[in-house]
Amino acid sequence: MESRANDPKDDPNATDEWSDGSGPTEGDDPDDASGADSSAILEAFHAKGATVVTSGVDRTDVEPTAGADGDSAAGTDRGRRLYDRWSGKERLYDGLMGLAAPLRDDAFDALSIESGESVLDLACGPGTNFERLREAVGPEGTIIGLDYSPGMARRAAELVDERGWENVHVVLADAAETCGPESSFDAVLTTFALHTMPDADAVVENVHDVLGSGGRFVVLDSRPITDGPARLVNPLYERAIARFVNHQRGRDTLELLDAPFDRVTVLETYDAGAGYLAVTEKRDGE
Numbered sequence: 001m002e003s004r005a006n007d008p009k010d011d012p013n014a015t016d017e018w019s020d021g022s023g024p025t026e027g028d029d030p031d032d033a034s035g036a037d038s039s040a041i042l043e044a045f046h047a048k049g050a051t052v053v054t055s056g057v058d059r060t061d062v063e064p065t066a067g068a069d070g071d072s073a074a075g076t077d078r079g080r081r082l083y084d085r086w087s088g089k090e091r092l093y094d095g096l097m098g099l100a101a102p103l104r105d106d107a108f109d110a111l112s113i114e115s116g117e118s119v120l121d122l123a124c125g126p127g128t129n130f131e132r133l134r135e136a137v138g139p140e141g142t143i144i145g146l147d148y149s150p151g152m153a154r155r156a157a158e159l160v161d162e163r164g165w166e167n168v169h170v171v172l173a174d175a176a177e178t179c180g181p182e183s184s185f186d187a188v189l190t191t192f193a194l195h196t197m198p199d200a201d202a203v204v205e206n207v208h209d210v211l212g213s214g215g216r217f218v219v220l221d222s223r224p225i226t227d228g229p230a231r232l233v234n235p236l237y238e239r240a241i242a243r244f245v246n247h248q249r250g251r252d253t254l255e256l257l258d259a260p261f262d263r264v265t266v267l268e269t270y271d272a273g274a275g276y277l278a279v280t281e282k283r284d285g286e
């Protein structure tokens, strides 16, 4: 994709932006974007070291990891490389993910989005959820997609460009490091991603921080099967898929939600209990 030269005022990643008085004023806390518009959210992401890959921003540095060998590196690097590889296999990836469309429908319903809200699509991949989220928030709302794979973030940003969605933005960042400024989102959605995150507990804590009071967190994901005969094959299954999706074996992602959130509701389970849809809410004083 062609990279463009930009007016620094349009580019939240431009380093000289804040020394010329066009960025946040002195005393502004880039960490707190409560009630902020999308540009304040994007500036706060940038202040945390994230790269905004949104429309009109230079993408020269946003290249899939070179020579990616998904099996050799550890942890975050391994996951990032693996998903960079997946980002180049569009038809296969989209075909596989398309199988889960009905489950996504349940997740969108669970989000109960209202027009004008700001929503984080956590680990957005190539932007599969964007269209539905955008329909739900309407022209006044904001969607931020976040992913740590440059290849995926780039694909997501290209989708945004193609569709001309001005209120959808893409951020390249490790969610374990930042999910954005505090109290900036009305809702966070994550689909098929928590179980691939090496540091999912830190990510869940970050999600809690970025939700405003009453904000919803909807998780569509998988967990180890602990009951019934299926539990016997679960370790084999997890081992098999770890290689392809960076699955974190034995990690119960549903349990992780209990640490920062008071009450977690499981709305649906799928695949003998290996898949689940859960919703939780940040309460006053949490």
Ligand SMILES: C[S@@+](CC[C@H](N)C(=O)[O-])C[C@H]1O[C@@H](n2cnc3c(N)ncnc32)[C@H](O)[C@@H]1O
Binding pocket: 079, 080, 083, 097, 122, 123, 124, 125, 126, 128, 146, 147, 148, 149, 152, 173, 174, 175, 176, 190, 191, 192, 193, 196, 197, 198, 203, 245
């Ligand atoms: C199986 S894909 C799911 C993508 C998308 N949510 C969907 O439903 O199609 C998992 C995604 O999680 C991203 N991911 C994994 N760990 C991450 C992290 N720590 N921070 C940001 N993104 C992460 C990967 O790069 C990948 O795009």
